[in-house]
Amino acid sequence: MHSSCAAALLAPWARWAGAALAAGAGASSGAASTPAPGRQAPAPGAAGGEIVLGTSAAFTGPSRGLGNELYRGAMAYFREVNGSGGIGGRRITLKLYDDGYQPDPCVQNTLKLMLEDDVFLLFGYVGTPTVTRVLPMLKKFQEERIYMFFPFTGAQPQREPPYGDFAFNLRASYRQETAGLVENFLATGRRRIAVFYQADAYGRSGWAGVRAALENHGETIAGEATYQRGSRFTGTMRAQVEILQRAAPDAVICVGAYAACAAFARDAIDLGLRVPIANLSFVGSENLVNLLSEGRDDPETYTRWLVNSQVVPSYEDESVPAVREYRELMARHDPQIPEEFLDDPYDPLPQSFVSLEGFVNAKLMCEIFRRFDGEPNRAGLEDAVFSIRDFDLGIGEQVSFGPDRRQGLQRVYYTVVEDGRFVPLTDWNALPA
Amino acid sequence: MKVHKLFQRMRFGIFALFGLIVLSTSLLCIRTVDTELSAEYAANSESIAKTIADASVDILLNRNLATLQSLIDQFLEVQGIRYIYITDETGEFLAHTFVPGIPEAIRESDPFRTEPVERSLPGMGDFLEVSSPILAGVAGTVHLGMDLDLVALKIQRAIGQQVYLISILLVVGILASIWLVNLVARPLAALLAYAVETARHPPEERALVVANEKLLERDDEVGQLARLILYMSRTRPPSGPEALPDPGAARPAA
Numbered sequence: 001m002h003s004s005c006a007a008a009l010l011a012p013w014a015r016w017a018g019a020a021l022a023a024g025a026g027a028s029s030g031a032a033s034t035p036a037p038g039r040q041a042p043a044p045g046a047a048g049g050e051i052v053l054g055t056s057a058a059f060t061g062p063s064r065g066l067g068n069e070l071y072r073g074a075m076a077y078f079r080e081v082n083g084s085g086g087i088g089g090r091r092i093t094l095k096l097y098d099d100g101y102q103p104d105p106c107v108q109n110t111l112k113l114m115l116e117d118d119v120f121l122l123f124g125y126v127g128t129p130t131v132t133r134v135l136p137m138l139k140k141f142q143e144e145r146i147y148m149f150f151p152f153t154g155a156q157p158q159r160e161p162p163y164g165d166f167a168f169n170l171r172a173s174y175r176q177e178t179a180g181l182v183e184n185f186l187a188t189g190r191r192r193i194a195v196f197y198q199a200d201a202y203g204r205s206g207w208a209g210v211r212a213a214l215e216n217h218g219e220t221i222a223g224e225a226t227y228q229r230g231s232r233f234t235g236t237m238r239a240q241v242e243i244l245q246r247a248a249p250d251a252v253i254c255v256g257a258y259a260a261c262a263a264f265a266r267d268a269i270d271l272g273l274r275v276p277i278a279n280l281s282f283v284g285s286e287n288l289v290n291l292l293s294e295g296r297d298d299p300e301t302y303t304r305w306l307v308n309s310q311v312v313p314s315y316e317d318e319s320v321p322a323v324r325e326y327r328e329l330m331a332r333h334d335p336q337i338p339e340e341f342l343d344d345p346y347d348p349l350p351q352s353f354v355s356l357e358g359f360v361n362a363k364l365m366c367e368i369f370r371r372f373d374g375e376p377n378r379a380g381l382e383d384a385v386f387s388i389r390d391f392d393l394g395i396g397e398q399v400s401f402g403p404d405r406r407q408g409l410q411r412v413y414y415t416v417v418e419d420g421r422f423v424p425l426t427d428w429n430a431l432p433a
Numbered sequence: 434m435k436v437h438k439l440f441q442r443m444r445f446g447i448f449a450l451f452g453l454i455v456l457s458t459s460l461l462c463i464r465t466v467d468t469e470l471s472a473e474y475a476a477n478s479e480s481i482a483k484t485i486a487d488a489s490v491d492i493l494l495n496r497n498l499a500t501l502q503s504l505i506d507q508f509l510e511v512q513g514i515r516y517i518y519i520t521d522e523t524g525e526f527l528a529h530t531f532v533p534g535i536p537e538a539i540r541e542s543d544p545f546r547t548e549p550v551e552r553s554l555p556g557m558g559d560f561l562e563v564s565s566p567i568l569a570g571v572a573g574t575v576h577l578g579m580d581l582d583l584v585a586l587k588i589q590r591a592i593g594q595q596v597y598l599i600s601i602l603l604v605v606g607i608l609a610s611i612w613l614v615n616l617v618a619r620p621l622a623a624l625l626a627y628a629v630e631t632a633r634h635p636p637e638e639r640a641l642v643v644a645n646e647k648l649l650e651r652d653d654e655v656g657q658l659a660r661l662i663l664y665m666s667r668t669r670p671p672s673g674p675e676a677l678p679d680p681g682a683a684r685p686a687a
Contacts (some may be wrong), residue, residue, distance in 0.1 A: 103503075132503040155499045199532050204502035225534045239533040 044144075045120030046376040050091045051369060053123035054113030056130070057152075058101035059341035062232050062259040065287040066354055067126045068337050068346060070152050071096070073358025074124055075335035076326070077366065087369045090376075092362075095119055098341055099130055101229070101257070106130035110137055114146055120376065122148040123365060124358065127282075128155040128202030129229065131167075138166035145378040149368075150361040152354070153282065154311070155205035159407060168385055169407040170361055170399070171311040174255070174280055178209030180412045181253055181278045181309055182217070188428045190250035190276070192222040196240055196264050197255035199226040206255025206280055223247025231260040233291045237267045244273060251276045258284040262291035265302050276431045278307040285310070285415070285422055286352045293420060303417040304432055307425060310413040312360060313395055314422060315351040322394030326359045327351060353422070360393055364408065367391065440614045447610040455603045462595040470588045474513060474579055475549060475561060481508055482565035482577040489519065493527070493572050502528045508577075513587075515560060516578040520544035522571055545574060551581065558582045620655040623648050627659060631666050639666035 045052040057067035071094070078092045086092065095117050097109035106125070113119045114137070122138075125131050131151045135158055138146060148167040151158060154174035158167035185193055195210050197203030203226060211221055225240035241264065244252060252268070252275060254261045265277050265288075279288065285308045292306075293299035313320050315327065330351060337346055349355065369376050371384040388408070390398040399408040415422040416431075425431075485508055492501045505517040509530050518529035524544035529535055536554045547564045554560060560578040567573045623645055631642050648659040 103506075128499060129503060129506070132499060133507075156497060157500050157503075160495065160497060199530060200506055201499040201503040204528055205499035208496075208498040226532045228532050237533075243534045 044118045050093050052093050052119045054095045054119030055124045056097045056099045056106045056109035057126040059098040061100040063101040063257045065284050069352050069354035070358040072335045073355030074362035076329040076333045077359050077362035079333045080329050081366050101127050103129050103133040107133050110134045125151040128153045129200040132157050132201045135163035172412050174206050175209040177280050177309040177412050179213040182213035184428045185251045192250045194223040194244045194247050194249035194252045196225050198229050200229050203255045222249045227260045233259045233263045237264040241267045241271045253278045258287040262288050269302050276307050277305045281311045286349050306417050308415050310353050312356045315356045440618050451603050451606050455599050459596050463592050466591045474584045478563045478579045482563050482575050486565040486567045486575045490568050513579050513583050515580040518576050521573040624655050
């Protein structure tokens with residue numbers, strides 16, 4: 001791919017250098033390593049003894065908990081695989097870049113991953129505004145067959161034309177999450193649904209999901225308010241709460257990240273907007289609850305109003321085989337965030353929905369690599385994915401892919417907070433009013 | 434140095450002339466910059482609105498609102514653009530960039546209007562809103578708000594730079610004119626002093642008055658007058674003006 005003669009001559013050295021860099025932790029960050037020059041090899045990023053996956057995610061900033069935990073969950077599985085000899089003798093390594101959940105850095109990182117680092121595929125991206133901006137690049141370089149695998153977003157752009165062919169999704173979509181929330185709220189008589197959302201592509205995607213679901217039932221959005229991406233918990237959301245209070249909603253669906261959604265929930269309850277506050281899976285549930293309950297005499301003051309949709313089962317449910325495996329491998333490997341991303345101290349979560357999603361993403365990724373007879377190559381990648389039919393990932397739902405099915409899982413789980421932990425929501429009528 | 438009446442008038446004339454030039458140039462500059470820049474910002478805004486409208490057609494027809502939002506978010510990075518919103522053919526808001534919410538004034542406005550309009554939004558400022566229909570209006574309308582305060586600031590800055598330059602030229606011009614006038618005034622004052630000193634003495638003592646050597650050495654009209662006074666002080670007055678000698682021929686040896 002875009003290689004010169006000089007780059008081809010340097011390829012053996014570059015391959016050796018890349019392997020040496022990755023040999024330590026199984027992951028290398030862009031901030032710390034020298035990018036390998038492009039090389040003309042039959043399977044870029046998967047030649048020799050390793051398969052290099054490229055990641056751009058939020059490792060810093062107000063949403064870093066998402067990137068960090070997704071990475072940790074994936075690394076727990078990859079390390080286990082690498083420790084067992086890899087896949088066909090090949091280790092899985094991640095080339096990491098931080099984008100801080102901002103589109104422009106994400107685009108730059110992706111260019112580096114594709115053109116300089118020559119990764120095999122893109123894996124574990126975080127966020128809709130970031131992924132949405134990267135998708136046109138995948139189309140631009142479509143002859144290189146660089147696919148994006150399992151981004152941490154349920155938005156539609158990577159599920160539909162014109163970019164749907166360049167991405168593979170595992171998680172359920174925001175459309176499915178919001179539809180489930182709306183239907184359950186409507187079924188329990190909560191007809192006035194308001195939306196609090198991030199003013200960007202992610203927020204719009206969730207907003208559109210709520211709008212479409214309400215439309216199916218002859219309803220419209222009762223009220224809406226937005227916030228700026230990157231807002232922190234220490235900021236105020238009173239203006240947004242006041243806007244929604246005027247709409248007198250029966251429930252509010254939040255489409256945001258944990259810091260802003262926690263600030264909204266706090267201000268909503270404080271100002272008397274006491275209705276169920278639903279959040280989508282992207283929010284980062286544990287970080288949300290931690291912010292809302294830390295240092296409070298009654299930790300459930302705010303959290304009792306939360307209803308969170310999830311796209312993986314509860315990490316507390318050890319009856320699920322993949323959850324047992326996840327808990328065991330997280331405890332065994334306890335992956336840490338590369339130091340260059342730790343400007344501020346970060347306390348990793350022992351378990352979380354986000355890291356469990358990262359874990360199952362990695363597990364399926366490895367299964368796809370196992371479908372290759374020999375050295376993985378981009379040309380055969382799509383066929384390898386499509387060979388996944390009714391595959392048991394161990395989470396109670398069979399995974400299938402095909403030319404018209406580029407999303408592996410469909411199920412949405414609903415949870416509430418009890419004693420500071422997320423438990424399955426069994427009775428929607430029991431929600432506080 | 435004392436300013437003589439003759440030169441006071443000259444300086445006043447110079448100041449007045451320069452002032453008039455600066456004032457008229459500044460006024461013309463302010464008017465031109467204001468008009469041109471305002472028109473340019475408005476034209477740019479309309480071009481951007483049309484670009485978004487053209488780029489939105491497929492996205493809207495596919496009902497891909499996340500991509501639509503991503504599109505308008507990118508245009509929000511253009512300096513001066515403070516808000517963008519897109520309404521569909523029914524007037525419903527499909528995407529917007531307002532935080533914390535859509536202002537009432539915009540909710541209540543005509544979503545199909547495509548003529549530019551000036552808006553004052555509480556808490557946000559003053560805006561020039563331009564609009565462009567999507568697919569001739571059957572798919573919706575793009576509305577874009579250009580921050581008039583920012584435009585005004587830009588215009589003020591551009592005008593300020595022009596006026597600053599003109600003011601510098603004014604000061605330089607005045608200083609130069611003062612220097613030039615002084616160049617003439619200084620020898621004339623010396624000549625006058627010499628003439629007065631000569632006149633104070635009786636005719637028989639005038640030859641004793643010490644002349645300013647530098648004045649006598651000048652090869653201009655002042656030097657000629659000084660030499661003439663020197664000559665007249667050393668000779669008896671002639672019986673008639675026709676008897677006066679050529680003052681240029683009376684230059685003493687240096």
